[in-house]
Amino acid sequence: MAQREGQTTERWAVWDRFIRAGKIEPGTLGPELEASWRRCQAAGVDPLAGRSTMVLGSAEFAALAERKQDLIRVAKPFMENLYSLVAGSSFVVLLFDEQGYLLEAVGNPDRILASQDLNLNKGALWAEAEVGTNGAGTPLVLGRPFQVSGAEHYCQKHHRWTCSGAPIFDPRGKTIGLLDMTGPVDETHIHTLGLVMAAVEAIQHELEVGQKNRELRLLNNRLSSIILTVTDGVLVLDVDGVLDQINPVAERLLGVSSQQAAGKRITELVRDLGPIRELLAWGREFLDRELELTSGRGTLQCVASGKPILDEGGVVKGAVLFVNPINKIKGLINRFSGAQATFRFEDILGQGESLQRAVQLGQLAAANESNVLLTGESGTGKEMFAHAIHNQSERRKGPFVAINCGAIPRELIASELFGYQDGAFTGAARGGRPGKFELASGGTLFLDEIGDMPLEQQIALLRVLQDKTITRLGGDRPFVVDVRIICATHKDLREEIRKGTFRQDLYYRLNVSMIRLPPLREHPEDIPELLEAFLHKFATRKGVANLRIDPGVSGALQGYAWPGNIREFQNVVERMVHAIKGEVITLGDIPEEILRAPDAAAAVAAPAPPGPARNPAPANLREQLLEEERAQIQACLRASKGNMSKAAQELGMARNTLYRKLQKLGI
Numbered sequence: 117m118a119q120r121e122g123q124t125t126e127r128w129a130v131w132d133r134f135i136r137a138g139k140i141e142p143g144t145l146g147p148e149l150e151a152s153w154r155r156c157q158a159a160g161v162d163p164l165a166g167r168s169t170m171v172l173g174s175a176e177f178a179a180l181a182e183r184k185q186d187l188i189r190v191a192k193p194f195m196e197n198l199y200s201l202v203a204g205s206s207f208v209v210l211l212f213d214e215q216g217y218l219l220e221a222v223g224n225p226d227r228i229l230a231s232q233d234l235n236l237n238k239g240a241l242w243a244e245a246e247v248g249t250n251g252a253g254t255p256l257v258l259g260r261p262f263q264v265s266g267a268e269h270y271c272q273k274h275h276r277w278t279c280s281g282a283p284i285f286d287p288r289g290k291t292i293g294l295l296d297m298t299g300p301v302d303e304t305h306i307h308t309l310g311l312v313m314a315a316v317e318a319i320q321h322e323l324e325v326g327q328k329n330r331e332l333r334l335l336n337n338r339l340s341s342i343i344l345t346v347t348d349g350v351l352v353l354d355v356d357g358v359l360d361q362i363n364p365v366a367e368r369l370l371g372v373s374s375q376q377a378a379g380k381r382i383t384e385l386v387r388d389l390g391p392i393r394e395l396l397a398w399g400r401e402f403l404d405r406e407l408e409l410t411s412g413r414g415t416l417q418c419v420a421s422g423k424p425i426l427d428e429g430g431v432v433k434g435a436v437l438f439v440n441p442i443n444k445i446k447g448l449i450n451r452f453s454g455a456q457a458t459f460r461f462e463d464i465l466g467q468g469e470s471l472q473r474a475v476q477l478g479q480l481a482a483a484n485e486s487n488v489l490l491t492g493e494s495g496t497g498k499e500m501f502a503h504a505i506h507n508q509s510e511r512r513k514g515p516f517v518a519i520n521c522g523a524i525p526r527e528l529i530a531s532e533l534f535g536y537q538d539g540a541f542t543g544a545a546r547g548g549r550p551g552k553f554e555l556a557s558g559g560t561l562f563l564d565e566i567g568d569m570p571l572e573q574q575i576a577l578l579r580v581l582q583d584k585t586i587t588r589l590g591g592d593r594p595f596v597v598d599v600r601i602i603c604a605t606h607k608d609l610r611e612e613i614r615k616g617t618f619r620q621d622l623y624y625r626l627n628v629s630m631i632r633l634p635p636l637r638e639h640p641e642d643i644p645e646l647l648e649a650f651l652h653k654f655a656t657r658k659g660v661a662n663l664r665i666d667p668g669v670s671g672a673l674q675g676y677a678w679p680g681n682i683r684e685f686q687n688v689v690e691r692m693v694h695a696i697k698g699e700v701i702t703l704g705d706i707p708e709e710i711l712r713a714p715d716a717a718a719a720v721a722a723p724a725p726p727g728p729a730r731n732p733a734p735a736n737l738r739e740q741l742l743e744e745e746r747a748q749i750q751a752c753l754r755a756s757k758g759n760m761s762k763a764a765q766e767l768g769m770a771r772n773t774l775y776r777k778l779q780k781l782g783i
């Protein structure tokens with residue numbers, strides 16, 4: 117005690133010398149204290165005062181306390197704990213904010229301080245520049261724990277105290293407050309600062325845990341809302357394969373609520389457990405594997421991906437499965453691969469009898485489920501009919517999948533049609549792949565160029581048509597498929613049967629409804645309508661309005677045999693629209709090769725459709741054109757019963773021009 121008093125007196129002498137003469141003998145004061153005193157001096161702190169004059173009003177303090185509520189809530193129990201160690205003494209435990217405003221006090225500050233009226237109240241500022249070197253303001257300036265005892269305080273009125281303060285930091289190292297223990301100077305003990313530091317450590321830890329908990333709650337909320345809103349079925353498993361949680365989509369797929377599912381084993385729900393076992397045992401994730409889920413409504417084929425849940429050490433703690441019914445995937449594939457029927461019967465142009473007969477048969481076929489065989493030359497509209505039949509059938513909401521049997525290498529047809537299992541052959545995609553039959557399930561499969569299908573695939577196709585099941589290449593289980601077949605061919609299948617390249621039994625299976633599409637040369641009466649429609653289509657695309665057709669153009673086109681049928685016709689019209697300069701399509705715009713063709717030349721010379729056979733009557737082009745013009749004018753004159761004005765108007769020319777032409781053409 118005598119030694120401490122001695123120290124106090126000595127310190128007081130140092131202080132006194134400094135206050136009076138601004139001098140400190142070397143080695144008589146620690147460097148932090150010396151620097152602090154000099155700061156106080158420079159700030160003009162009155163060494164004889166020491167009363168806080170910066171006190172927050174009640175509203176300001178309420179706002180500050182609200183901002184600091186987390187700190188106060190967490191620190192308070194630790195302050196009480198600290199106080200309990202010195203209860204009965206005159207110590208107080210004080211909590212400040214990062215600027216030095218007093219936030220909270222435990223113990224009774226008045227007992228040692230009130231008599232001095234120093235304003236150690238909540239909301240009072242105890243920064244160094246306000247009340248000189250002290251156990252709150254100075255550690256805040258230093259940024260580390262610090263003890264100020266007796267005459268180490270810059271203001272004399274504080275010389276009766278000992279203050280031990282330690283700043284409180286947030287996890288990123290930012291000062292957020294300060295904890296201080298203040299008591300009578302004669303009870304100064306270096307351990308007091310240690311106690312304060314330990315309490316600060318605990319407060320910081322608690323704040324960090326609170327922050328982490330808040331972050332975890334937020335993360336958990338985010339994850340929950342993702343799981344609740346994703347369109348995949350999500351199943352969360354523990355490491356033993358027991359369901360922890362499922363999302364609403366999985367509830368629908370499995371036909372059970374999340375509560376009913378919790379606790380179930382995945383073994384009760386999935387047939388082929390291979391990938392899930394590896395996932396839970398080794399954390400080996402998998403992507404887009406096919407799984408069969410046993411739901412309340414039976415077996416559901418799904419595509420699933422699995423991810424392990426790992427702890428920090430990389431140990432598997434569970435797994436998440438994302439599942440989608442395979443039909444949904446197929447629907448998406450079909451949508452984005454264009455596997456949709458675009459045409460309807462309304463899009464099929466032509467009122468000619470032969471075409472209309474085909475349309476009627478097509479509409480009949482759409483009304484039932486029987487297989488359809490479309491025959492006809494290339495470009496006659498077989499695929500268009502297949503679309504239209506699908507779109508008018510009960511299956512219109514299902515997929516329309518087309519495959520051209522003539523365009524796929526023979527050895528790939530089977531895998532294209534029936535799909536294959538994982539590892540079925542070298543080069544097969546991992547996880548296997550569904551075939552067109554599976555993709556078309558619930559809809560229509562259009563087998564184009566069926567006449568080109570190799571015999572061995574014809575046998576397989578026949579089997580599918582009989583059993584309504586398919587087995588993937590390399591697979592051992594047959595799947596039920598619900599597919600309507602529409603076939604098309606430009607070949608004469610009876611002839612192919614005779615040659616032995618097409619199976620008769622398959623022919624009868626497919627040929628339940630046979631629709632023959634006439635070649636265009638058999639319905640040239642539809643050419644004006646087709647011409648009008650295609651011209652309009654391509655002119656609109658080109659941005660040309662009011663495109664007109666010269667008389668005679670239709671007739672010339674009607675005369676050509678169109679071996680490529682409506683497709684060829686459409687292409688020619690497109691070329692003509694691209695080539696024209698003005699707004700009128702004239703005979704001169706028709707491509708040479710069409711006008712030169714024997715049939716067209718004959719038609720121009722004597723435009724009298726229809727009929728498949730034409731007399732070839734080659735003539736030079738100029739003469740043909742003149743002949744055509746002559747025929748048109750004569751027809752107009754007949755129609756107007758010799759009325760020149762009416763005929764000229766009909767022909768789109770002035771009366772004088774018509775007279776001139778009559779003369780020139782010798783009419």
Ligand SMILES: Nc1ncnc2c1ncn2[C@@H]1O[C@H](COP(=O)(O)OP(=O)(O)OP(=O)(O)O)[C@@H](O)[C@H]1O
Binds near residue numbers: 464497500501564
């Ligand atoms: N009656 C029609 N009305 C309008 N456009 C048609 C008509 N018939 C065919 N087309 C058009 O002709 C083109 C060829 O038709 P589509 O592909 O259906 O013929 P296809 O008989 O299946 O030919 P291929 O045997 O060569 O595959 C398409 O652009 C189609 O839109």
